[in-house]
Amino acid sequence: MALTFxxxxxxxxxxxxxxHYSEAGDPSAPAVVLLHGSGPGATGWSNFKANIDALAQHFHVIAPDMPGWGRSDAVTRSxxxxxxxxxxxxxxxRxxxxxxxxxxxxxxxxxxxxTEFPERVSHVITMGPGSGSQPKLFSPAGxxxxxxxxxxxAYREPSVESMTRLTEVMTFDSARFATPELAAERAANATAHPVHLTNYLDGFAQGGPIAKWFRLEDLPKVQIPTLLIHGRDDRVVHYENTLLLLAHIPNSRAVLLNRCGHWAQVEHAEEFNRLVIDFISNN
Incomplete structure (x- = not known):
C-alpha cells in the first residue's frame, strides 16, 4: 500500500x-533529505510524493517543509x-x-x-537550481x-486559476501533470499559511526571497559526489545553469532530460528515482 501524507x-x-517534515524508510538506512522549491504551496510532501515511497525502500527519507513554507515556522528574508x-x-x-x-x-x-557544511553531506543531487547572477547565454537578459x-x-493571487497557470509552466507535458487536483492542492497549501505569502513577496521586493546563496567560486573545492539533473524544456531556470555548475564542480556529472520542465522528479518520476537510488548506492 502506498504511503500517505x-x-x-x-x-x-x-x-x-x-x-514539519515527512519521514519514511528504515531509520538505520542511509539518510536522504529532499528539499523542495520556492513556489507558493510547495511542501516536502507535495514536491516529492511521487518519489518518497520508492526511495524509502532503500533509504531513510526525510522531506521537510523548509521554514517559510508549509506547516513549518514563518521566516522573513533576513x-x-x-x-x-x-x-x-x-x-x-541525530x-x-x-x-x-x-x-x-x-x-x-x-x-x-x-560548500559550508560538507561534513554533513554524503551526496549532492540537484534539479533545476539557479547558479547565481553570472552572465548566461540563453536566459532572459535583465x-x-x-x-x-x-x-x-501566484504568490500575489494564490487562486486555483493562478496555481493552474503555475503548474502548467512548471511542466512540459502539462496535459498530463498540471492536473486540477494539483492546482487545488497548491492553492489550499498556500492560502492555509498567508504569512508565508506575505514574507515571500516582501523578500522579493528586497532583491529576492533567498538572501543567502552559495558562491560559485567555492564550488571547485567541493569533492562530494554530485549529480545535476535538469529538464531541457525548463521555463523557470534554464538548463545552462546546470552546465555552469557542471563546469565548476570537479566530482560531478549531469543528466539532461528531454520533454521535461522544472519538475524532473514529477514528470520523470520513475527515471528520477532510479537515478537517485543508483547514484547514492554506487558513489
Whole structure:
C-alpha cells in the first residue's frame, strides 16, 4: 500500500524553528533529505510524493517543509537560512550525514550545504537550481524567466486559476501533470499559511526571497559526489545553469532530460528515482 501524507507527517524542533517534515524508510538506512522549491504551496510532501515511497525502500527519507513554507515556522528574508535549518534538523534527528536532493531553491540550499557544511553531506543531487547572477547565454537578459513571472503572480493571487497557470509552466507535458487536483492542492497549501505569502513577496521586493546563496567560486573545492539533473524544456531556470555548475564542480556529472520542465522528479518520476537510488548506492 502506498504511503500517505498522514503516514509520514512529523514535527520537530530544530534549532529555534519548528519544522514539519515527512519521514519514511528504515531509520538505520542511509539518510536522504529532499528539499523542495520556492513556489507558493510547495511542501516536502507535495514536491516529492511521487518519489518518497520508492526511495524509502532503500533509504531513510526525510522531506521537510523548509521554514517559510508549509506547516513549518514563518521566516522573513533576513531570518531565513535554510542551510542552517537543514543542519539543525539533522542534529535533532541525530543524523550525522545525509544525501541532499534539492529542487530549484532546494538545490541552491543543497549547494550551500556542500560548500559550508560538507561534513554533513554524503551526496549532492540537484534539479533545476539557479547558479547565481553570472552572465548566461540563453536566459532572459535583465529580467525574470516566464516561469518566475508566473510563480510571483501566484504568490500575489494564490487562486486555483493562478496555481493552474503555475503548474502548467512548471511542466512540459502539462496535459498530463498540471492536473486540477494539483492546482487545488497548491492553492489550499498556500492560502492555509498567508504569512508565508506575505514574507515571500516582501523578500522579493528586497532583491529576492533567498538572501543567502552559495558562491560559485567555492564550488571547485567541493569533492562530494554530485549529480545535476535538469529538464531541457525548463521555463523557470534554464538548463545552462546546470552546465555552469557542471563546469565548476570537479566530482560531478549531469543528466539532461528531454520533454521535461522544472519538475524532473514529477514528470520523470520513475527515471528520477532510479537515478537517485543508483547514484547514492554506487558513489
Amino acid at each position: 498522514e503516514d509520514t507527517s512529523r514535527t520537530a524542533r530544530a534549532g529555534n524553528r519548528t519544522i 531570518d531565513m537560512d535554510h542551510a542552517r535549518s537543514a543542519v539543525d534538523l539533522l542534529d535533532t534527528l 543524523i550525522d550525514r545525509a544525501a541532499f536532493v534539492g529542487n530549484s531553491m532546494g538545490g541552491i540550499t543543497t549547494l550551500r550545504l556542500a 529580467g525574470l524567466s516566464e516561469g518566475m513571472k508566473t510563480l510571483v503572480a
